[in-house]
Every structure is written in C-alpha cells, then in structure tokens.
Amino acid sequence: VPPEVVRGKRAALFFAAVAILLGLPLWWKTTETYRAPLPYSQISGLNALQLRLMVPVTVVFTRESVPLDDQEKLPFTVVQEREIPLKYKMKIKCLFQKAYRRALEHEEAALSLGSMQEAETMLAKSQKQAEGSLTVYVISEHSSLLPQDMMSYIGPERTAVVRGIMHREALNIVGHQVIQVAQAMSLTEDVLAAALSDHLPEDKWSSDKRRPLKSSLGYEITFSLLNPDPKSHDVHWDIEGAVQRYVQPFLSALSAVGNFSVDSQILYYAVLGVNPRFDPASSSYYLAAHSLPHVINPVESRLGSSAASLYPVLNFLLYVPELAHSPLYIQDKDGAPVATNAFHSPRWGGIMIYNVDPTVYNASELPVRVEVEMVRVMEVFLAQLRLLFGIAQPQMPPKCLFSGPKSEGLTTWELDQLLWARSVENLATATTTLTSLAQLLGKISNIVIKDDVASEVYSAVAAVQKAAEELASGHLASAFIASQEAVTSSERAFFDPSLLHLLYFPDDQKFAIYIPLFLPMAVPILLSLVKIFLETRKSWKKPEKID
Amino acid sequence: MVAACLPRERLRPLAGWLLLLSVGSVAAGRIEDQTEQFFRSGHTNNWAVLVCTSRFWFNYRHVANTLSVYRSVKRLGIPDSHIVLMLADDMACNPRNPKPATVFSHKNMELNVYGDDVEVDYRSYEVTVENFLRVLTGRIPSSTPRSKRLLSDDRSNILIYMTGHGGNGFLKFQDSEEITNIELADAFEQMWQKRRYNELLFIIDTCQGASMYERFYSPNIMALASSQVGEDSLSHQPDPAIGVHLMDRYTFYVLEFLEEINPASQTNMNDLVCPRSLCVSTPGHRTDLFQRDPKNVLITDFFGSVRKVEITTDTISLQPDLEITESSYKKDRMDEELMEPLKYAEQLPVAQIIHQKPKLKDWHPPGGFILGLWALIIMVFFKTYGIKHMKFIF
Numbered sequence: 001v002p003p004e005v006v007r008g009k010r011a012a013l014f015f016a017a018v019a020i021l022l023g024l025p026l027w028w029k030t031t032e033t034y035r036a037p038l039p040y041s042q043i044s045g046l047n048a049l050q051l052r053l054m055v056p057v058t059v060v061f062t063r064e065s066v067p068l069d070d071q072e073k074l075p076f077t078v079v080q081e082r083e084i085p086l087k088y089k090m091k092i093k094c095l096f097q098k099a100y101r102r103a104l105e106h107e108e109a110a111l112s113l114g115s116m117q118e119a120e121t122m123l124a125k126s127q128k129q130a131e132g133s134l135t136v137y138v139i140s141e142h143s144s145l146l147p148q149d150m151m152s153y154i155g156p157e158r159t160a161v162v163r164g165i166m167h168r169e170a171l172n173i174v175g176h177q178v179i180q181v182a183q184a185m186s187l188t189e190d191v192l193a194a195a196l197s198d199h200l201p202e203d204k205w206s207s208d209k210r211r212p213l214k215s216s217l218g219y220e221i222t223f224s225l226l227n228p229d230p231k232s233h234d235v236h237w238d239i240e241g242a243v244q245r246y247v248q249p250f251l252s253a254l255s256a257v258g259n260f261s262v263d264s265q266i267l268y269y270a271v272l273g274v275n276p277r278f279d280p281a282s283s284s285y286y287l288a289a290h291s292l293p294h295v296i297n298p299v300e301s302r303l304g305s306s307a308a309s310l311y312p313v314l315n316f317l318l319y320v321p322e323l324a325h326s327p328l329y330i331q332d333k334d335g336a337p338v339a340t341n342a343f344h345s346p347r348w349g350g351i352m353i354y355n356v357d358p359t360v361y362n363a364s365e366l367p368v369r370v371e372v373e374m375v376r377v378m379e380v381f382l383a384q385l386r387l388l389f390g391i392a393q394p395q396m397p398p399k400c401l402f403s404g405p406k407s408e409g410l411t412t413w414e415l416d417q418l419l420w421a422r423s424v425e426n427l428a429t430a431t432t433t434l435t436s437l438a439q440l441l442g443k444i445s446n447i448v449i450k451d452d453v454a455s456e457v458y459s460a461v462a463a464v465q466k467a468a469e470e471l472a473s474g475h476l477a478s479a480f481i482a483s484q485e486a487v488t489s490s491e492r493a494f495f496d497p498s499l500l501h502l503l504y505f506p507d508d509q510k511f512a513i514y515i516p517l518f519l520p521m522a523v524p525i526l527l528s529l530v531k532i533f534l535e536t537r538k539s540w541k542k543p544e545k546i547d
Numbered sequence: 548m549v550a551a552c553l554p555r556e557r558l559r560p561l562a563g564w565l566l567l568l569s570v571g572s573v574a575a576g577r578i579e580d581q582t583e584q585f586f587r588s589g590h591t592n593n594w595a596v597l598v599c600t601s602r603f604w605f606n607y608r609h610v611a612n613t614l615s616v617y618r619s620v621k622r623l624g625i626p627d628s629h630i631v632l633m634l635a636d637d638m639a640c641n642p643r644n645p646k647p648a649t650v651f652s653h654k655n656m657e658l659n660v661y662g663d664d665v666e667v668d669y670r671s672y673e674v675t676v677e678n679f680l681r682v683l684t685g686r687i688p689s690s691t692p693r694s695k696r697l698l699s700d701d702r703s704n705i706l707i708y709m710t711g712h713g714g715n716g717f718l719k720f721q722d723s724e725e726i727t728n729i730e731l732a733d734a735f736e737q738m739w740q741k742r743r744y745n746e747l748l749f750i751i752d753t754c755q756g757a758s759m760y761e762r763f764y765s766p767n768i769m770a771l772a773s774s775q776v777g778e779d780s781l782s783h784q785p786d787p788a789i790g791v792h793l794m795d796r797y798t799f800y801v802l803e804f805l806e807e808i809n810p811a812s813q814t815n816m817n818d819l820v821c822p823r824s825l826c827v828s829t830p831g832h833r834t835d836l837f838q839r840d841p842k843n844v845l846i847t848d849f850f851g852s853v854r855k856v857e858i859t860t861d862t863i864s865l866q867p868d869l870e871i872t873e874s875s876y877k878k879d880r881m882d883e884e885l886m887e888p889l890k891y892a893e894q895l896p897v898a899q900i901i902h903q904k905p906k907l908k909d910w911h912p913p914g915g916f917i918l919g920l921w922a923l924i925i926m927v928f929f930k931t932y933g934i935k936h937m938k939f940i941f
Contacts, residue, residue: 211591211702211855289858293855294624296854297624297852297854300626301627301664305628330858332858338858338859338860340858340859340861342858342859343858345854345855346855347591347592352859375867378865379862379863380859382865383861383863384859387857432742436740436742437740439740443736495685495687497686500680500681500686509727
C-alpha cells in the first residue's frame with residue numbers, strides 16, 4: 001500500500017475525528033440559547049402551596065361574664081380552622097387563633113363606663129393593635145353597655161364586644177359567637193372570592209358585577225367637572241378644599257394599600273354620548289339604565305387619562321347638564337329615578353349628574369353662577385371609591401350592632417380585609433406568572449434567560465414563600481409587603497425585554513443558514529469515511545478468500 | 548265564545564293547568580335568561596391592534612385598509628387609548644398624494660378614512676416585527692409611553708388586524724423583514740400564558756392569508772383570512788385621480804358591513820361572509836380553537852366596546868365643615884376679582900430672530916488633516932520628480 005494512500009486515509013480519519021468529536025459539541029454548546037438556572041422544582045411546588053391565613057384574636061373576659069370555674073381555666077389559646085370553599089387550585093384555610101385571657105384593671109374600668117363611645121376611647125388609648133389582629137371583649141350578660149336585644153357590637157377600630165353567658169357551656173357558646181364576629185370583621189368567603197375573581201373559573205350563572213381594582217403599587221385618581229353649556233352655567237367647585245377635607249383622610253387611611261395621587265380638571269363643551277329623553281310626567285329629562293354603558297366611551301377620549309401615569313387611573317366625573325336638558329335624572333331598570341343620580345363602572349370610575357337648583361335662574365341673567373355643593377358630591381364619590389376598591393357593605397352576624405364607619409369613611413378592619421384580599425390576590429398572581437414562565441420556557445426553546453432575570457425569579461419565589469409564612473403566623477403588614485414584592489419581581493422577570501431576544505429565529509430558518517456552511521465540509525468527510533470503511537471490509541474479507 | 552260558567556269538576560284541573568303553565572313560563576324565562584348569559588362573552592374591555600406593514604406609495608391600499616378598520620372600531624366605541632395603530636408609511640402627507648391630508652377608500656372619494664382625529668401609535672420605521680411582537684407580548688422597555696402599550700388583562704377581547712404583502716407562512720414587514728406564522732403562534736401562546744386576552748379575533752388581508760393562522764395552538768382564538776393558501780387577495784378598484792388602487796376587496800366588504808353596525812346591534816360573526824362576486828378569492832376562517840359557537844359571537848364583542856355599569860345606590864355620610872366652606876368661598880371670589888387676565892408667555896423672541904444679521908465667522912488656521920494632506924501631496928511630488936524642482940517652488 002503506497003504511503004500517500006495511508007497518509008491520505010489517516011488525514012481523512014483525523015478530519016472526521018476533529019469534526020465529530022470536537023466540532024459538533026462545540027457548535028452545539030455555542031449555539032444553544034443562554035438560560036441561567038431557574039428553580040423549576042420550587043416553582044412547581046408553589047402551585048401546590050397551601051395558604052393558611054391566621055387571624056389572631058384576643059378574647060378578654062371581664063369579671064362577671066362567664067361562670068367562675070370557666071374563669072379558672074384562663075388564660076389559654078385555642079385554634080379553630082375553616083377551609084374556604086373556593087374552586088381554586090390553591091387551597092386556602094382560615095385559622096382563628098383565639099387567645100383567652102382575663103381583663104386587666106383599666107379594661108374593667110373602661111367596660112363599666114356608661115356608653116360604648118366612652119368605653120372605646122378609653123380602651124383605644126391603651127394599646128395599638130397590629131394589622132390583621134382583633135380584640136373581642138366579653139362583658140357580663142346584664143351589662144348595660146349594649147342595648148338589651150343586641151348580643152354583640154362591632155366597633156370602627158379592631159375591637160368588638162360580645163355578651164357573655166352564665167351557662168355550663170359558656171366558653172363554647174362565647175367561642176362560637178366570637179368566631180362569628182371575627183369572621184364578619186376579617187375574612188369572609190365573599191372577600192376572598194372577589195379578590196380572586198380573575199383566577200377562579202368563570203361561573204356563568206353568577207353576575208360579575210363586583211370586580212374590584214387589580215392590585216397595583218399605586219393609583220391615580222382624577223376628578224373632572226364637565227360643563228357642556230358654559231353659556232348658561234358658570235360652574236365653580238372648590239375641589240382642592242374638598243379633596244383636602246374629605247378625600248385625603250380616606251386615602252391616608254388606605255395608604256397601606258398603595259400610593260395615591262389625586263388631580264382634577266374642568267372640561268368645557270364635553271357632552272355625554274347619549275341623548276336624554278324627556279319624561280312629560282315629571283317634566284324632566286332622564287337617561288335610561290340600558291343607555292348608560294354608551295355614555296362613557298365618547299367622553300373618555302377627552303379625559304386625558306392615558307397621559308397621566310403608568311398606574312391604573314380612576315376617573316370621577318361630575319356632569320352639570322345643559323340648560324336645555326335640565327333637570328336630568330338617571331333611571332334604573334324599573335324606571336324609578338336613582339337617589340344618588342350616579343353610576344359607576346368597575347375598574348374605571350364613576351359619573352354623577354349634578355342638577356342646578358332651578359331657583360338660581362330666576363334672579364340673574366345667563367350665565368348663572370353655580371357653586372357646587374362639594375359635600376353631597378364627595379359622599380357619592382367616596383362611596384363609589386369604596387365600591388371600586390371592593391370594600392363592600394359588611395355582613396353583620398344576627399343581633400349585632402354596628403357602629404358605622406369613622407369620619408374618614410373606612411373602618412380599620414375594612415382596611416385589614418382589603419389587605420388580606422390583596423395579599424391573597426398578589427400571591428395568586430405571582431404564582432401564576434412564575435408557573436406560566438416555567439411552562440413557556442418548556443414550550444418555546446428560543447427564549448433567553450439572562451442572569452438578572454434569573455435573580456428576579458429567585459427573589460420572587462423567596463418572596464412568595466415568605467409571604468405565605470407570614471400569613472400563616474398572622475403578621476398581615478409584613479405579609480402584604482412581601483406579596484407586593486413577589487408580584488413586582490415576577491412581573492419584572494416575565495416582562496423583561498431581553499426574553500424576546502431570539503424569538504424571531506425559528507428552527508427552519510436555521511437550516512437555511514447552516515447548510516451552506518456545513519454541507520460542503522461534511523460531504524467529502526462522509527464520502528471518504530464511507531470509502532475507508534468499504535476498503536477495510538474488503539481487506540478483512542480477502543484473507544478468507546485466499547484461504 | 549266562552550261558556551258562561553264552567554262546571555266545578557272541570558275548574559280544578561283547569562286551574563292546575565293554568566298554574567303549571569304560568570310556572571313553566573316563568574321558569575322558561577329564567578332558563579332563557581341564564582342560557583343567554585351562558586353564551587355571552589365574559590369580557591369587560593376591548594382592545595384593537597391594527598397593523599399595516601407595507602410602505603411606498605403604490606401600497607396606498609394597505610394604509611387605507613387599516614384606517615378604515617380603525618375608523619369603524621372607533622365609531623363603534625373603542626377609545627384611542629385602547630387602540631394600537633401601526634402604519635408603516637404616511638399616505639396622507641405623502642408628496643405624491645394629489646389630495647393631501649386625506650386617505651380615501653372608494654373611487655368617488657366618498658369616504659375619507661383619515662378624518663380629523665387619527666392617533667397613530669407606531670409610524671413609519673417604528674413598525675417592525677420586533678416592535679409588533681413586543682407590543683403583543685408586553686415585553687416593552689420601560690420608557691415606552693402608555694399609548695404604545697397593549698395593557699390588556701384576562702378579561703379583554705382583542706381584535707388584531709394585519710394587512711400587507713404576504714406569502715405561504717409569512718407576512719412581509721417594510722420590504723425588508725418578515726414575520727412567520729410560527730412566531731405569531733408563539734407570540735399568541737405567550738399572551739395566553741400570561742392571560743393577556745379573554746378572546747382574540749385575528750383578521751388578515753394578504754395574499755395566501757390562511758397560512759398565517761395554520762399554526763395557532765392557543766385557545767380562544769378565532770381567525771379570518773382574505774384568501775386561501777395558493778390564492779392571491781385582490782385589490783378593489785383604482786382611482787384615476789389618485790392613481791393607485793384604493794382598497795383591497797376583502798376589507799372593502801368588511802368596511803361596508805361594519806358601516807351598517809351600530810353599538811347596540813345584535814349581528815353575529817356568521818353574518819360576516821364575503822360573497823364570491825365581491826371578493827374573488829375564497830376567504831378562510833378558523834374557529835376550532837374558539838370555545839363559543841360563532842353564531843353566538845356578536846360583532847360588537849370585538850369591534851365595539853362594552854362597559855359594565857352599575858347604579859350607585861349607597862352613599863357614605865360626611866360631616867361638612869361649614870365655617871371653612873364659607874371662608875374659602877369668600878377667598879375664591881376675592882382671588883378671582885383680583886386676578887389679571889391671562890395671556891400666553893413669550894416663547895420665542897420673534898422680532899430678534901427675524902432681524903438678525905448673519906454672524907461673521909472667525910478665521911481658524913487649517914487643521915491637522917489639511918496640513919497632513921498637503922504634506923503628503925508635496926512629498927509625493929518631490930519623490931517623483933526629484934528635489935531639484937524645489938527651488939522653483941520656494
């Protein structure tokens with residue numbers, strides 16, 4: 001065999017060896033999409049997370065509330081569990097941790113005062129309660145603090161009063177009542193269902209009227225005055241004063257939920273998109289209930305809400321109808337005029353129609369000066385704001401006296417309810433985002449995960465776990481902050497612009513790039529390998545033939 | 548003629564039948580109500596993404612297509628803040644447009660679809676495949692303004708309309724790049740995973756448009772295309788004054804159809820079928836990924852905008868601060884009387900600009916580049932011709 005042929009064979013074999021053993025792995029490694037390691041197992045574990053919401057309740061017994069032998073057993077702690085029946089894959093359990101204890105001296109003194117207001121003021125001075133916790137005072141059966149037929153009382157701060165009983169099973173009965181009161185003040189099925197309304201399967205038979213605002217880091221509230229007829233009405237409103245007096249206290253009570261910014265504007269010649277009809281019976285104009293959905297769209301483009309900020313915007317409009325269409329009333333489905341003359345749209349805002357007092361026209365010529373009564377307007381707007389946030393009318397247990405909200409319009413435990421709902425919603429959103437990201441990475445192989453995105457995912461997973469732990473131990477404030485962090489990190493990771501790096505580079509286009517490079521190189525190597533193999537096989541066979 | 552009085556034995560079963568009928572009708576009414584709710588879409592807001600992908604004057608019809616869909620969608624109620632309009636070229640202010648600031652859809656110039664309040668979000672060279680995919684998936688750099696984002700949520704119905712030049716499996720963007728059906732399907736899957744839509748209607752008006760929806764695999768998508776694979780979509784008619792074809796046949800039919808719809812109409816998607824005499828190509832559709840039956844889907848579910856409203860029945864009670872109200876009222880009145888009339892601020896010193904004299908530029912010595920260039924020229928000259936010529940220069 002001539003040496004060149006042997007050298008040729010060896011060269012071909014070396015080429016093939018380098019191409020296959022060195023080149024192929026190198027090409028594979030350098031062209032794979034970069035994916036920083038992610039905690040996939042932890043993310044799939046988040047789906048099966050069991051959320052336990054703990055409400056710490058302190059039950060304080062005064063001297064004559066329960067029989068003596070029951071009083072001997074104090075202090076002790078009892079935990080009662082309830083599963084919330086939601087059709088959601090994340091199971092939610094509600095735990096009420098009742099810590100029973102005897103009343104201290106100043107508490108006894110406070111509860112023996114004449115009226116509930118005085119008792120509450122004295123009690124409020126002593127301690128500041130953490131978010132999410134409640135204190136229930138058990139007073140004696142014959143105490144005059146509560147009216148005779150009422151069994152319990154719920155106050156505007158995180159306190160409640162329940163009537164005790166002198167009975168063998170006193171502790172059980174009182175415990176049951178305490179749970180009822182605590183449930184009304186903290187976690188009900190409705191609150192959680194409204195919070196998770198986006199994640200629950202759509203129940204086609206229920207009306208989706210209650211759709212509270214999605215949880216966000218901040219909100220922008222805009223008050224607009226619409227004056228379609230400046231020739232007749234010269235409208236003035238003291239919006240700054242009203243915001244300072246009525247809206248700011250409400251928003252500062254809600255400040256734990258997010259940052260709020262308020263602005264206002266006046267729009268002239270802005271008309272509603274619907275023509276009101278004339279009702280000869282009351283000689284007034286009306287807007288029927290079915291035409292209300294068409295009112296908002298034409299006016300929305302003039303509100304300028306898209307330029308405001310990246311936070312969700314809530315618009316509150318005050319419309320002063322034209323002279324030709326005054327007075328204007330809103331009719332509900334049955335044809336009766338609505339008392340508030342206002343309507344709202346979930347996740348958008350509210351509109352109120354302000355009719356000018358007809359006596360103003362008698363005195364002066366047009367345009368008449370109209371001074372808007374801000375109190376009446378703000379009562380409606382704040383009620384709408386409550387509804388838009390999902391703070392519903394509380395469901396009281398039977399025979400319970402409710403003191404009504406404080407001057408700001410929000411009780412402290414309603415804020416707690418909002419925080420519970422938001423924490424659960426944030427956790428659900430963060431879990432869904434992380435799970436979707438993991439699923440997407442499995443389905444589409446072209447997505448790049450850089451290191452900073454990976455670190456966001458890790459911090460999101462850690463924040464979800466921390467929030468779940470804090471909820472299980474009853475620390476509502478830190479749980480809410482952790483849940484907000486979880487949502488922010490997971491959204492930042494999912495919506496990072498770098499994930500789209502290689503998306504428009506599908507596989508069949510890759511062949512078009514590789515074939516001109518690899519085929520001219522691969523064909524001679526493969527053919528020479530085939531030739532070598534055939535020759536070697538022939539040379540093995542040859543000795544047999546000679547033999 | 549009714550008998551004067553019925554015998555008593557007959558009255559009782561008659562009463563029973565009447566009672567049963569009334570109960571039955573009430574129950575039927577409630578069941579009807581409930582089935583109606585069952586078939587209604589569960590969306591609370593509407594978005595539209597309208598894309599025109601071709602540039603150059605002879606592609607006038609694609610811009611007119613997109614603008615007519617934009618016009619219909621705005622007329623039926625979707626506000627500008629919920630529409631992302633991407634136009635790859637400007638036809639209204641094109642130097643070749645004999646009627647500037649207009650874009651017509653019909654040859655007798657009946658309908659100017661450009662109008663007075665067009666808000667184009669992505670214009671000219673900003674319409675790229677990358678920007679389009681970023682809008683759909685939401686992976687936008689944080690400096691993007693709000694009007695350029697698709698801020699939909701899981702209860703949004705989105706209408707996506709694309710037009711331009713396309714082929715089997717791709718759509719051409721700006722004459723330089725293309726988007727394939729696989730990328731589009733992946734983008735929709737990313738939208739679905741993050742629940743960025745409730746239902747999606749995808750309409751495409753290009754040649755071989757049906758190939759673009761072949762690869763979709765996410766649920767709740769309905770797709771309409773103007774032509775099948777292997778067929779071309781044809782344009783409607785040229786206009787002799789403007790000199791180009793004004794619209795495509797399929798979108799022309801859709802525009803005519805939508806002009807008859809108002810926000811309260813009950814027409815459904817099955818009525819949107821382009822007859823062969825008008826659209827010479829065969830329009831295609833894909834509804835297997837869609838959960839509801841197309842005949843229960845209203846046109847206004849996608850082209851219009853619905854708002855759920857609720858009457859406000861409760862108010863909270865506030866205590867008015869009477870003294871402060873009085874004093875602030877007086878203060879406002881006084882402030883208003885004292886204020887001067889408002890006027891615009893001086894923004895540019897116009898008089899100075901008009902009467903400016905041209906400024907004399909100071910003389911600077913020649914820079915290093917010029918010196919180096921001349922040194923090179925002189926060196927080459929002397930190298931070639933010899934040093935003896937130097938005495939003639941200096």
